[in-house]
């Protein structure tokens with residue numbers, strides 16, 4: 001993350017829904033994210049995802065107990081200033097990639113709605 005601007009680089013890869021997301025702590029490192037994996041929950045290569053988010057997703061998948069299914073949005077995941085939900089099923093990298101995807105498709109959706 002850029003200390004100066006507080007921004008994270010999110011780079012789209014060749015396959016739809018796949019992104020390289022800059023590490024918060026090391027600007028030279030990155031995590032691989034697939035936002036469509038696990039029925040749209042998303043997957044990430046980071047430690048938080050593997051040790052916390054994925055086990056939570058596995059535990060709750062029968063009840064669809066994901067943050068998105070519960071309609072809960074946690075924008076702090078991008079700023080990292082508040083405490084993270086211990087029941088989260090997505091890490092901050094998936095959160096950032098979801099946001100990138102939304103920003104990329106919104107203009108096309110707008111055009112479709114206003115034809």
Ligand SMILES: [Zn+2]
Nearest residue numbers: 044046091093
């Ligand atoms: Zn991650």
